[in-house]
Amino acid sequence: MQPDQLSLTLSAIADPTRRAILMRLMDGEASVKELAAPFEMSIPAICKHLRVLEGAGLISRGRSAQFRPCRLEAQPLREAVGWIEEFSKFWDTSLNRLDGLLERLQSADATARKN
Amino acid sequence: MQPDQLSLTLSAIADPTRRAILMRLMDGEASVKELAAPFEMSIPAICKHLRVLEGAGLISRGRSAQFRPCRLEAQPLREAVGWIEEFSKFWDTSLNRLDGLLERLQSADATARKN
DNA sequence: TTCATTCCTAACCGATCGGTTATCTAACTT
DNA sequence: AAGTTAGATAACCGATCGGTTAGGAATGAA
Structure with a gap:
């Protein structure tokens, strides 16, 4: 390939x-x-x-x-920088902070279930 | 290493x-x-x-x-995008166009010498 | 307890990688 | 013509890569 x-x-x-x-x-x-x-x-x-x-x-x-x-x-390199910037964007967006929130909720939930 | x-x-x-x-x-x-x-x-x-x-x-x-x-x-990925952008910048700068000019001059010179 | 699911690890395999030395060609120099 | 310089190529080497199969550990479900 x-x-x-x-x-x-x-x-x-x-x-x-x-x-x-x-x-x-x-x-x-x-x-x-x-x-x-x-x-x-x-x-x-x-x-x-x-x-x-x-x-x-x-x-x-x-x-x-x-x-x-x-x-x-x-x-x-322009194509490369284009691809990578997709993820830099991800890192800066509120989507990322939302994910962080969701994750914290999930882990809190998991902890609750575990105990 | x-x-x-x-x-x-x-x-x-x-x-x-x-x-x-x-x-x-x-x-x-x-x-x-x-x-x-x-x-x-x-x-x-x-x-x-x-x-x-x-x-x-x-x-x-x-x-x-x-x-x-x-x-x-x-x-x-932020570090990565930082590194790559150095070169994207290069591509857009006048330095690049200057290089292109120098190269054209050199190749013209080489052609002249060859003939 | 037993079974199923999820995932990891180990061992193996062929291909590719990053380097070496030795050798060759092409062009300039004397 | 002979020697030097720049660079490419080939053959080789050990290490790593990207995949496989087989088997084991941890957790949940019956």
């Missing part, structure tokens, strides 16, 4: 190394070697991370001599 | 089954069996997903007779 775009995006940014790479790319394009520099990790390992990011559409790559510079493509 | 909270949260919601469970919990508490019902998946599989969600702090669990109802805890 090929995963949906949202799952691709989220699992791509679930890794701290890949998030650090993305943050680095906010300062502008960078070569693979430049991206690898801050990490105690081999170049092939970074290449793999870049492939994951590229597969999720979070970066794109150019060509300039023997360099293949990476640049940020933030578009897929 | 134990992963940071943000990585925990993101990898928890990177799975479509777990996202569906969270969405179901927006309608209120539910038992494990209720949560499992929509899926063609064994109960233990759902239990594992619930453990992941609980480990990420995205759900909490009560006790009521032989049931262990789950309820949504959306708080960790």
Whole structure:
């Protein structure tokens, strides 16, 4: 089963190394070697991370001599932020406080039944 | 290495089954069996997903007779949405358009050099 | 007491993940 | 032409993931 775009995006940014790479790319394009520099990790390992990011559409790559510079493509993150915000909304709505109330009533009820 | 909270949260919601469970919990508490019902998946599989969600702090669990109802805890998602929004911002800023300009200049330059 | 229901745990399985080393290609440099 | 640099690929490794089946514990019901 090929995963949906949202799952691709989220699992791509679930890794701290890949998030650090993305943050680095906010300062502008960078070569693979430049991206690898801050990490105690081999170049092939970074290449793999870049492939994951590229597969999720979070970066794109150019060509300039023997360099293949990476640049940020933030578009897929918009879908992700959209999904997550559904739940942030939930957290802030009165629905949440209502749920809290219901829950407290239920647990009080359960306690009453138990004793 | 134990992963940071943000990585925990993101990898928890990177799975479509777990996202569906969270969405179901927006309608209120539910038992494990209720949560499992929509899926063609064994109960233990759902239990594992619930453990992941609980480990990420995205759900909490009560006790009521032989049931262990789950309820949504959306708080960790706030950190996640905060991180992702950094990049949504990036996408909308003039910095992005500036990058696009620089890139176009560079690729024009590369093309010129190539010919 | 016995049975049913709910849920968890353990053991296992194949696939994927995140890293390594070794090797290769492509392009620049001398 | 020979050497260097940037990067990709392949093969491998241990750990984790996402699922399974089997079996056990806790609670409620007959």
